[in-house]
Amino acid sequence: MNSVVAALRFFFTHTIDRPELARRLVRTAHARKIPVVLTLAEVKRLLDATTCIKHQAALSVAYGAGLRVGEVSALKVCDIDSKRMLLRIERGKGGRYRNAMLPEGLLVLLRDWWRAGRQQGVLHADGWLFPGQNATLPISTRQLHRVVVQAAEVADITKRVGPHTLRHSFATHLLEDGVDIRVIQALLGHAKLGTTAFYTQVATKTMRAVVSPLDRLALAGPDKKAPSG
Template identity: 60%
Template sequence: MIDKPTSPLRQRMIEDMTARRYTEKVQKSYLLHISRFAVFLGRSPDTATVEDVRLYQLHLAKQHFGAPTVNVAVVALRFFFNVTLERPELARHLTSLHKPRRAPVVLNQEEMARLLEAAPGLKYKAAFGVAYGAGLRVSEVVALKVSDIDSKRMTLRVEQGKGQRDRYVMLSPQLLEWLRDWWRAARPQAWLFPGQNPVNPMSARQLSRVVRETARTAGIAKRVSPHTLRHSFATHLLEQNVDIRVIQVLLGHAKLETTALYTQVAVNTIRDVTSPLEKLTANLAGRPPV
């Protein structure tokens, strides 16, 4: 739970976020960044001026914080200024940093098979299978419940995924078989992948650690995380000529441009494209000599 507020201002911000149904994780992150801003000011953040905001952004730049950290701080401050303080003139001077998009790390199908074969037990084989076979985020994998499996419709229900949206994803016959093997062995009651205490689900950190260890065991030199399995799912579908809009829905992407990132690493798709040079050469070959 969020710590008990120490001031009316903090309480108001918590209420403003709660009213908008921000998750506990988001609320903690926003409060942390506002606390850091207050420490920088040396006084209550509701006394901030435009110059204070400018100097704080300069401070973040000098501390060499990465774009993700700076951008979360900017979003938190915008919320604080616009909503809690109702002083939009301060928010107008906040600037986000451009985060360069890098091509995702993707496993080829042979590497993916090795990773699944090296999984330490039915539980992790099933969890890896969900991440790769259905393209789920690590947070979505660990949050699955037994009741989310619909074997008649061959779907998995993802409840409150990123952006607090529900969606359905495909459930392949092979994945269903692995999930049944795991269920018969452990009989999980509520959470599909319970933690050490069955009352709670397995943590995302735990699953990430096991994925990294399994990749090393399988002799995979690439830097592998649960998100690598999701990247591989999307890339392999693209290489199978599945419509990119269908992949967008399966991944739960709000924007098509996010899904389009996988076109950079869909090797089979790139390889199968005929270069215009080939047609030009063929035309030149068919022309009579001058």
């Protein structure tokens, strides 16, 4: 619905030059659902359940660097900066550029994929990191979604998952490990801190670390009366 509102606002404001009509259009507010998050064990089972090193590497990038599925698809080989241990994201949300983290374990896996892809003749120094069936085009986001769903079925994961589930899990696991929320915001490429703060609702490890005032009652002894006189 909101996409229709945006299209009509553009039509009235720019196409027919009637901005007063656009002011009557109101966007509807949608309650944001709590994202599905995998445990560390479930993430490992999911990655191990992929059918080839290309798919394992692509999903590992989504989880290990916290990328959106479109960002994974758009990566090129030259976007890997192994000296600075960074991934250059040139087609992020809103067209913004940013750097994402490149863990050592992920770099090892990407190098394995590079060697395998070179042998298959599908990887080139100036080409896509994860080419599709046609090597001149990147793997599609729809294909990556199918890869995640199929791997989840093999791994016996009953949660409703997709590529973005790995990004949600990345952010939540960092938050549970005590990483500063503003650092997580930068890694995810969020424009607003409030978007990142939403993950506090699913960081169960963080919640369990909080001591309830009710539990403190059991630790508190009876109040001692002040001595008279």
